[in-house]
Amino acid sequence: MSQKFIVTFKDSVSKEDLKKYKDQVKDAGGKIYQEYDGVxxxxxxxxxxxxxxxxxxxxxxxxxxxxxxxxVRIQ
Known part of the structure; x- marks a missing residue:
């Protein structure tokens, strides 16, 4: 069963490699919920x-x- 994770990459990762990793998730039956391209x-x-x-x-x-x-909850 798939679980939800946040995967962060080093600054040196290329856009092409990032696409390759996202495609691996999708090809295996996973789903991308949000993409981060800033901080x-x-x-x-x-x-x-x-x-x-x-x-x-x-x-x-x-x-x-x-x-x-x-x-995440705070009191």
Missing amino acids: LTGFAAEIPPQTLESFKSLQGDVIEGIEPDGE
């Missing part, structure tokens, strides 16, 4: 487990971070 480069997506594992192996190389997406 952060990346996307929020529903990512299938196999694709998520592939992305985790790139963490520290081209991927800056992978965090679960969800609501």
Whole structure:
């Protein structure tokens, strides 16, 4: 079952590579919910487990971070 994550990339990632990673999510049956191209480069997506594992192996190389997406509440 796919879960929602925010994937952020290092500043050095090219637009072509970013598109390739988004296509991997979609080709595996996932869905991109939001794209970030400002202070952060990346996307929020529903990512299938196999694709998520592939992305985790790139963490520290081209991927800056992978965090679960969800609501944040403050008191």
